[in-house]
Amino acid sequence: MTKPIQDSRSRPAGLSSRFTGAHYLRDSLAFLGCAMAFLAAGLVIGENYVFHILILICIWSAVIAGWDLLIGYAGVFNYAQLVFFAVGAYGSAMLSVSGGLPALAAIPLAAGIGGLFGALIAIPSARLKGEYVALFTFAVHLALPSILQQTRGLGTGGSTGILGLPPISLFSQTFYAIDKQAWFLMALIVAVICIYLIYFVVLRSRFGLALLAMRDAPAFSEALGVNGRRYQIAAFAISAAITAFAGAFYAHYTAVVTPRILGTEFFLMAMVMLAIGGMGRFPGALLGVCVVVIGNEVLRSFDSYRLFALGLIVIGSVIFLPHGLGGVLRRFGKKDSPRA
Template sequence: MSSTTLDAPLLPAARVAKVNWSVSALALAALLATPLFLGDYYLHAMVLAMIFLLPALGLNLILGYTGMLSLAQGVFFGLGAYASALMSIHFGTPFLVNFLVAGLFAGLVALPLGIPALRLRDTSFVMCTLGMVVIAQMVSKNWVDFTRGDMGLSGIARPRLGFGDTVFTVVKAPEYFYLVLALAALAVALFVALIRSPAGRCMVAIRDNETLAESLGVPTWTYKLIVFMLSAVFAGLGGSLYAHFSTVVSPLVFQSYYSNTILIIVLGGGVGRIPGAIIGSFIFVAVSEALRITPELRMIIYGFVLLGLVFLFPQGLAPLFQRAAERLARLGHEGKEKRHAA
């Protein structure tokens, strides 16, 4: 019996779609040129979109490719932010060390949480992950000696890159943009490599029919635990970027708003699809931030966007973008054939 909590039509076929490298290269080139055309405010929105891409990749891994709906991505995002902030403030460790430790810490915390939680099925598992959100909120507020409670942690160091005398501090918006873009691109590459590996095919098998996968010798519970930890690692890495970008971390980072945002990114972009989290992060986070110019209407417009998406694109926006990319590829191929014929 599959543990998925979504209707079957919302999930793609079992095969893993091929990566359209030409479209990916064009998208990356467009992103590299973005700071030349956008001001700091819009670059700020783009940076946040790429930061939230990391936990969204983790949720897409556990939901889209393993079939388990987790609401705890915001918890691991916050744990990564706090781990990175505490190391920066108390130990003065370099950014890259904080970044890696934040992901590792989130994954290690997910291990004892996942062992009992993953023995639950369907709605029970979802409720368990929701309980993790409530616990994280209470701990961050009340463990004042460690987290400073509602005052939060401030004075987090800006990222410093380099060795020896050639150390570069990331301060300006374009610098942050290129730093986060490089790390997000690396995270996407790791995500694609994972889901296209034999382990990724086992995950899809668990999603589609867990009982059948287990009968074929797939250690389903072990796979689910590993995926749960990996999804937490992605979220923790995103939390570290968020902490060093905002330089302030408070219990607000554990609010359900963050978990909901990550869930909207994945479902709106296209669950179980390679470009889903990428498309969702740029559209939903960047648009949400851009709408701050109209604070009175911001959430109303955002709500109507979500409603329109549900009715018009129930499978998310990824299929729409994929069809557009295929159409452009066909037009380009037809154009080459006409030129050769002439």
């Protein structure tokens, strides 16, 4: 019997891939360039109403990026994403209003609580398959408003919610919600950090490779040594922490938290963003956020027909763009530069 040939190279030439750092700098710079362009566009227009819409886009982007990580890339049908948003918002509200913490301390703490909550949901979910994960997580989403109403004694404020969240103070300066430009800058920084963490740190590493492998071929991946359960639970926790971070930030921006953030309209908006943008096709989901937030404002004059119009857009995008805007981008990208 011949002696086995051992390969001591850390990375053979044929193995260059987006998971091992190929094109990493180029893509990061392109992303940061887009963020700078977004910033410049906002500052040039410089109008309070536009700032408000851009702030919403930033906050939603972080939420949808977190959801895309689970549904699109990990293939876990989690429908409790807005639960994580609510946990962040309520967590930060209770820490700052009842606990007296400054906003800058309450927000990261709330993100941590959200991450723990995500892991808590993930552990039973990892034992379930496909549609059962969807049923379980959606049940959590449906249960939370009643729990919030029953726990008024713990400081959740029942159905009225929590009022008077403190604004963010930084460098002995306090940013009230009226200072839209400052909030826009802060929201953009939050969004850039969250999106970068998900799409460039988590997904373009060994971790991302494990998630995609588990999504496409679970048994095969485990036979190749991937500890699937561990990676899926970690993805849940990261997604939940980032979404809770966005939720906490949102709560301090609006200064109010009510159980309405778990209502049907918010949930549908989030689903529509993912459907139009396309799951697991960066930057599709983020384009979906822009289209839906801006569309929602443009259609405001239609009043009660607004949701109807959004519904039509969804049907149209499902029929004509089955992979969302992300799928369209990919097709163009393939034509321009055939990437290996």
